[in-house]
Amino acid sequence: MPDPLGPSDVPTAPRDITPEFLTRALRRGGREATGRIAAVTVAGGRHAGMFGSVRRLRVRYTDPQAHGPRSVMLKLPSREFAESRAFGALEARLYLQRARLLPDARTAEVYYCAEGGNGSVCLLLEDLGDAGFVRQYDGCTPDQASRALRAVAPVHARWWGRQLPGSAAWVRPPGQSLVGEFCRGWIHGYDGDWPDLLEPVMPRLAARYERVAGVLAAGPVTLVHGDFHSQNVSFAGEAADGPARLVDFQFVQRATGLQDVARFLATSLTTEVRRAAERDLLTEYLACLAAHGVTGYGFDACVADLRAALLWNLTTPVALHIRGITTEGRPWPTSMPILERCLTAVDDWDATRLL
Missing domain, CATH: 3.30.200.20 (Phosphorylase Kinase; domain 1)
Incomplete structure (x- = not known):
């Protein structure tokens, strides 16, 4: 047979x-x-x-x-x-x-x-079931966000500032990654009008795409999930304060760990919850890195990387919208709630100073 x-x-x-x-x-x-x-x-x-x-x-x-x-x-x-x-x-x-x-x-x-x-x-x-995943639109609780960051921090710590094995040479920095190239092509190829929501930021980000990608890859870098949000994290099946489980690694990259942290904070918490909890969550993330052997990375360096990562959050959803507009004749949506959250986080952390 x-x-x-x-x-x-x-x-x-x-x-x-x-x-x-x-x-x-x-x-x-x-x-x-x-x-x-x-x-x-x-x-x-x-x-x-x-x-x-x-x-x-x-x-x-x-x-x-x-x-x-x-x-x-x-x-x-x-x-x-x-x-x-x-x-x-x-x-x-x-x-x-x-x-x-x-x-x-x-x-x-x-x-x-x-x-x-x-x-x-x-x-x-x-099969992890459906109940353990939280819709980005609904948003996580601070406790769930803590569990998510505690799940990804040990992954970051293991490869923090270290070379990946030669067999993993296909894991690329953001600007050279598959998703980075995908976003670059659609964003740079767009010659239409930007909706009011995106007009203040996207033309500048498009012009400085390589600069932002370079900051994310400047170091210390590690292995990152790349699409770290609540619909790719399962909170089911464990104690309420236990670490979560991760799925969907299609955007895996070699970048600052704050790329994952920024994606979760900006997309998977409501703005009100993020503003109230984010500094405590960042501090907890840094403490988890330190507990796993990472040294010399303080809050100021964390914030600098966070700003670049918050801008990078915009690239994938915007590229997907442009793809739909270009290939399928769709209009820009009248409502883009997750992008609104991301842009609010960009403003809150003054991330446009990198542009």
Whole structure:
């Protein structure tokens, strides 16, 4: 019988996850005791965005008492977004090297991770459920923000000012990263009018894109998640004050750790909550770095990096809006609440002084 786990057989759609394939994938992924699977059905998913399509698969075993997960999350490139395969490949590479690169990170368990010869990418991950994720629009509590920062700080501390292994040379600084190049192309290619919300900042940021990217890569740098917000952090399944778990590493980069911190503070807290809690959260983050061996990085350096990172927060959502306007003829949205939060944080920390 041909092995269904070869590089030419990497699944490209949910229908490709047959009972036989999933049985072998789970066993190859370390679930040796997994019983034989009788049926796999698609039962929705956490999201199906531009950078990846996520579906929940329900699993039924021939023996009801068999060992093995009863649901699995399937992540595939989005069919609506040409660059999705390249972003998926970055995440796959990270997971394939997770024991070396992310020993301190709490993530979903990875059951299967593969790149196919045809450019396909497939991940089968532990189902963390939907309840543990907080919509950015709703915003997190300060306690949840604390848990998120305590989850990512050990990752930052491990690689703080250190070279990554040679096998991770594909992890690039922001300006050279896949997402950085994506944003640069769309932002620099835009020649239309900016909406009033963006007019004060975006033309200046577009002109100084490389300068801001350079600040983020100036050091000390580390391994960063790159898209660290509340919908990529699970708060479920642990004690209320325990560290959270991280998912969706498609934007992984080599940059200041404040790139992740700024993304979470500006996008995943309401403005009122952020203003009340952010200095305490920054202080706690720095204390966590210090507890994991980082020295010589004080609050002033933290704020300098934070300012650049707050500006960088604007690039991805703005580039995605421009892409929709350019390729699909959409107008600028009349309301952009997350961008409004990001711009308010830029103002609060006087980040435009870098421009």
